[in-house]
Amino acid sequence: MYVPAHFAVRDAAPLQALIAENAFGLLVSGGMEDMVASHVPFLYEPGHGPHGRLVCHLAAANGQAAALDGRPVLCIFQGVHGYVSPNWYAKKPAVPTWNYAAVHAYGRATVTRDPARLRDIVERLTAVYEGADGWKLSDEPESFAAGLLRGIVGVEIPVERLEGKFKLSQNRPAADVTGVIANLRRLGGDANIALAEAMQQAAEDAAARRSQD
Incomplete structure (x- = not known):
């Protein structure tokens, strides 16, 4: 990601917060000839390693899953964004732009098909989005749950590097x-x-930073 100095985020905390608050991300893998991406909800676990761990699952029929284990991946998360008109500036000349916040997380994927680990991934993901009193996998018949788990693969990605760009008119x-x-x-x-x-x-x-200098 192209990150001019004005927009670079060096502190990990706001990057981790953006991921946690915008956890429906893009899982990208492969090279120039076989690049592929899936849109998936992630579970972000900041306490695992220096940059945390991302967890998700894919449909077993998804071709990306077959070539993912042990491969480097990029996970992309988008925060706030919107169009900015030059008519809103006091200083001219100026051109239109787009302000946004985004985080790229890099790591190496591990794929699991173990039913116990898959159940854990599904239960933790649904707990985040359903809340304490929401739907649980255990609410369904065991035969249904077992079939569901056979149809997915789990993905765990220890994050090796976080890269953030918060383009919020800091250069204006x-x-x-x-x-x-x-x-x-x-x-x-x-x-x-x-x-x-x-x-x-x-x-x-x-x-605040300027006042401390």
Whole structure:
């Protein structure tokens, strides 16, 4: 990922937080001739190793699963994002752009077909999204659960490297940042408001760092 210095995130904590909050990601593997990707919900476990561990499962019929064990992979996570008009800037000339936050996680995949491990993966993933009182695999007949587990493979990825880019107008003058935030809030909608809040936080963090220098 191309990461200019303005937008680089060196601290692991916000990168881990973005993954945890936007855990439906993209699992990419293969080379130039056989590159393939799957869109999957991940379970992120930050306490495993220096950069945490990603866990997911794929359909056993997914061709990516057959060539995944022991292979290097890239997992991509997208946070807040949105269009930025040059009309929102105080300083001209300017061009349109897109602000966003994204994390790339690199590691080597391990594939499991062990029923006990698969059950554990499914139960942990569903616990995250269902909550304590939600659906559980144990709610279904055992014959159904066993058939389900035969149809999937589990994937565990110890993260070897995290790379983050939070492009939130840090390269623009303060007046431009204020203008973008104001216009995103004016437009409204969850995505625009979330981006405005992320930009506001980035601006406040930058101001706090400057005051400590």
